[in-house]
Amino acid sequence: MPPASPAASLITHLTLQDFRTYPRLELEVSRPLVALVGENGAGKTNVLEAISLFMPGRGLRRAELTDMARQGGPGSFAISVALETPYGEHRLGTGLDRPDGETRASRICRIDGLPAASPAAFAEHLRLVWLTPDLDGLFRGPPGDRRRFLDRLVLAVDAEHGARVNALERALRSRNRVLEETPDDRLWLDALEREAAELAIAVAAARRETVERLAALILATRDEASPFPFATLTLEGEIDALVATLPAVDAEDRYRALLRESRPRDRAAGRTLVGPQATDLLVRHGPKDIPAAMASTGEQKALLIGLVLAHARLVGGMSGIAPFILLDEVAAHLDPRRRAGLFDTLESLGGQVWMTGADPGLFGELEGRADILQVSPGRIEPLAVA
Numbered sequence: 001m002p003p004a005s006p007a008a009s010l011i012t013h014l015t016l017q018d019f020r021t022y023p024r025l026e027l028e029v030s031r032p033l034v035a036l037v038g039e040n041g042a043g044k045t046n047v048l049e050a051i052s053l054f055m056p057g058r059g060l061r062r063a064e065l066t067d068m069a070r071q072g073g074p075g076s077f078a079i080s081v082a083l084e085t086p087y088g089e090h091r092l093g094t095g096l097d098r099p100d101g102e103t104r105a106s107r108i109c110r111i112d113g114l115p116a117a118s119p120a121a122f123a124e125h126l127r128l129v130w131l132t133p134d135l136d137g138l139f140r141g142p143p144g145d146r147r148r149f150l151d152r153l154v155l156a157v158d159a160e161h162g163a164r165v166n167a168l169e170r171a172l173r174s175r176n177r178v179l180e181e182t183p184d185d186r187l188w189l190d191a192l193e194r195e196a197a198e199l200a201i202a203v204a205a206a207r208r209e210t211v212e213r214l215a216a217l218i219l220a221t222r223d224e225a226s227p228f229p230f231a232t233l234t235l236e237g238e239i240d241a242l243v244a245t246l247p248a249v250d251a252e253d254r255y256r257a258l259l260r261e262s263r264p265r266d267r268a269a270g271r272t273l274v275g276p277q278a279t280d281l282l283v284r285h286g287p288k289d290i291p292a293a294m295a296s297t298g299e300q301k302a303l304l305i306g307l308v309l310a311h312a313r314l315v316g317g318m319s320g321i322a323p324f325i326l327l328d329e330v331a332a333h334l335d336p337r338r339r340a341g342l343f344d345t346l347e348s349l350g351g352q353v354w355m356t357g358a359d360p361g362l363f364g365e366l367e368g369r370a371d372i373l374q375v376s377p378g379r380i381e382p383l384a385v386a
């Protein structure tokens with residue numbers, strides 16, 4: 001069981017320079033709940049996206065960094081946050097640097113003024129969990145969307161996971177190319193498959209560990225009265241069966257043998273058919289363990305929220321730091337009972353929560369409990385809720 005209250009960190013100051021709709025923004029906040037209110041297109045999600053870049057990857061919209069630089073601006077952007085943590089104050093910075101006259105831009109990461117090797121280094125100070133409307137179709141959508149969701153769950157507890165997934169994709173792409181262009185080059189294929197097998201088992205094992213921990217936590221904290229139903233989680237795929245039943249070395253040998261055997265089949269398919277790239281995350285719910293894909297739209301949303309809240313609890317328990325939670329347009333889709341339940345649960349988790357919504361009334365009951373801010377293009381200021 002995770003400890004009841006992991007340490008909490010707060011973003012107290014956010015600076016954006018030439019990021020999407022913001023030429024320059026200096027924003028002070030002081031509370032653990034922050035609500036951003038504004039019309040469609042005002043720039044609310046842009047703020048959440050900026051914060052999401054303190055995690056490895058391309059942020060909550062999976063956009064190219066170059067597209068985040070403000071149109072009509074210098075082509076570079078900078079984001080920085082001042083953090084108050086139980087271990088002191090820190091300043092984290094990231095962005096895209098494009099020195100004068102250069103066409104190439106590079107990602108920058110700084111911690112307390114010193115360069116950091118990659119965004120994975122931010123994990124020491126800040127962990128992130130998010131939910132966006134893009135995830136609404138998660139249970140009914142293609143398995144690739146669930147794998148990405150799953151990898152983000154893992155990434156929040158293991159900042160190196162993303163690098164391993166990318167390295168595995170590169171190794172498999174190289175294997176597919178060799179199978180297509182020089183299929184008789186056995187030595188080269190052996191070498192690529194050895195590398196792929198090592199990475200594949202590491203990726204599959206990390207996913208399995210996170211899913212098992214999450215499933216156990218969901219079971220342990222299961223509350224029949226919660227407005228967010230609990231889910232059961234399982235991983236499905238040949239490699240997941242290997243990882244579940246064999247020690248890592250044996251699973252790696254077995255997967256390497258599988259790759260060798262399936263060369264002709266993979267060559268014909270133009271891709272590697274077996275491996276972590278074929279895993280699916282199965283989510284079920286209710287007394288009859290119904291697949292989440294069969295639940296109603298509202299039930300799916302509630303299940304997803306329940307999963308994300310449980311994950312936030314897991315991240316807090318494992319890292320000792322309550323994660324920041326970014327909720328884009330989540331409150332708007334809930335009935336008043338679920339919305340009140342959500343706000344209460346968020347407060348109990350202890351991490352800072354950044355939420356968005358177009359209607360100020362959504363956050364009326366948070367007056368005095370949250371920083372409620374009005375967003376208009378390029379600007380954010382306090383909003384007095386009537």
Ligand SMILES: Nc1ncnc2c1ncn2[C@@H]1O[C@H](COP(=O)(O)OP(=O)(O)OP(=O)(O)O)[C@@H](O)[C@H]1O
Pocket residue numbers: 019020021022038039040041042043044045046047067068069070071356358
């Ligand atoms: N690189 C960019 N430079 C300038 N403006 C941009 C850039 N990228 C996106 N925008 C603008 O940002 C706005 C969208 O901002 P955002 O997604 O944050 O809105 P929102 O307040 O979350 O809206 P909604 O309620 O509709 O979700 C759009 O008007 C879009 O044109």
